[in-house]
Amino acid sequence: MQAVDDPMPLTLADVTIRLSGRTLLSVSATAMPGEVLTVMGPSGSGKSTLLAFAGGFLDPAFRVTGRILIGDRDLTDVPANERHAGILFQDPLLFPHLSVGGNIVFAIPQAVKGHKMRRQIAEQALEQVGLAGFFDRDPETLSGGQKARVALQRTLVSAPHYLLLDEPFSKLDAALRQQTRALVFSKAKAAGVPIILVTHDGADAEAAGGRVIEVGTEAEA
Incomplete structure (x- = not known):
């Protein structure tokens, strides 16, 4: 695996996401290198929208205030392909x-x-x-x-500067989910980069360790 020379914390600084004048969520948090920050909530709670913002591919229909930083570098207006984010989705793709x-x-x-x-x-x-x-x-x-x-x-x-995990275990059966969860978290933490996990499953959050932010049930795209 290609290592990042100097892993840095990932900060969501006063991030508020709105759609059609309605606030979906507001988050301020920092994930340190090797740490998992879990954003947990049911389907439709806005958590995947937050991940899209962190990755740089949020639909322009959404309005965002606040910033995302890796170390002291402001990524808010940096194109997705220049952010060096590693992303795992529900499907392997x-x-x-x-x-x-x-x-x-x-x-x-x-x-x-x-x-x-x-x-x-x-x-x-x-x-x-x-x-x-x-x-x-x-x-x-x-x-x-x-x-x-x-x-x-x-x-x-790909030597990512940070990792974004979008419910990567949700389509696996129970036994495989537990095994894959353990592998992903051990490998991700060993990479020494900050990690944001979004999930609706409390077992994911428990396995990840670290801080958990619960979001509500406002509609997301």
Whole structure:
């Protein structure tokens, strides 16, 4: 995994999100490097909208005040592709036209040169999550849990400055959810970057540890 040289805290500074004149949520919080900040609430509570703001892809129909910072750097007006955010969604979203290993190679920073080196990094990433020898496999041949592990490693090899987890366990069955949750949190914390998790599941928040912010039931997009 590519490491961030100097991990910095992620701060949501007096962030208020509104839609059509109605306030969806207001949050002020900081996630330290290696720490999970959980935003918990039911479907329709605005939590995914907050994650979209943090990632830089919030629909312009929403109105936002406040700032998001990584260390002292203000990211509020920085384009999504320049924020160095790693994101895990409910679905793994693997590229079907690439092999399992190709999915991971795609995310390795361009500063890492050479086909051999990039493949080696991807193979090591797969081995770390019990998928040694899967480099040339078609993603469609993987189970749901295997796809989730590939998506996790693809995110981590990109050397993100912070991680955003959008209910990444919600579509897994109970036994697999517990196993995948433990893997994701251990790997994410080991990366030493701040993490924001949004979830409706109290078990996710308990497993994550760290601060929990509960949001209400105002409608979200």
